[in-house]
Amino acid sequence: MSGKVFLIGAGPGDPELMTVRALRMLREADVVVYDRLVSDEILSMHTEGARLIPVGKAPKCHTVPQDRINEILLEQARAGHTVARLKGGDPMIFGRGSEEAAYLMGHGVAVAYAPGITAAQGASCSTGVPLTHRGLATSVQYVTGHRQADKVLDLDWKRLADPESTLVVYMGVANIGQIAIGLMTENLPGGTPVLAVGKATTPDEFRMVSRLDRLATDVRDAGLTTPTLFIIGRVVSLYQDQPVADLLDQVQAHA
16 A cells, blocks of 8 residues: 655744644654755654654755655655654755656655745745845846756746846855855846845854855855855845844743
8 A cells, every 4th residue: 555745845944933834744754864954953854753764965966866866765655654854944946856756646645745934035024135125126036056966057047137036046055155156247226225035044043145246256255055045136125134142032031
């Protein structure tokens, strides 16, 4: 008898940002297949006795290839288990959830989803920088800043270099210089403000404000590593510096 697989978005890091549906699915699972960026606090919410299988990836270090992850999910479901495939952020936004779902459903395994708060939304709310704002940005665009197997970063620079839009770059630390040049080549002003947010919504959240024409240098000097998200656009002008620890203290004081 086949089991089933839940594709669960764990959110950007803060356990309180998980949805009720995500938490219910996690607690129903007897096998949890989880990514590197899922926090220990979230992982600890699994049901007692559940088997934990780590399949995390890091840049240029895929200890468990995607094909093998697909096979693990299928094997566990075919063994009759209820499997929680636990992913950071949202499984359908740069999370390869649709690829895993297609593989599983192609082999007759039932799949259900629990959406998660994606990193852009988490970073926006923790920093107070909106993704859209009347008079500053009428739309928002999400892009990934790297390509599989180090292929050429062939983004549509003309479309992305829209001063009326906010651009959010996921997984862009390694290629942020190329991204900045591509945008400026299509006439996005070098003075466009940029907010880099690392480990958004966690107590270790890090923020750096820069501008497009010096972004690569600032990222290098600050030693930024993954996971870091970049918010590019005029909305960053609304940022008011306040340490994330102070914000968390305020939330807890009103809880």
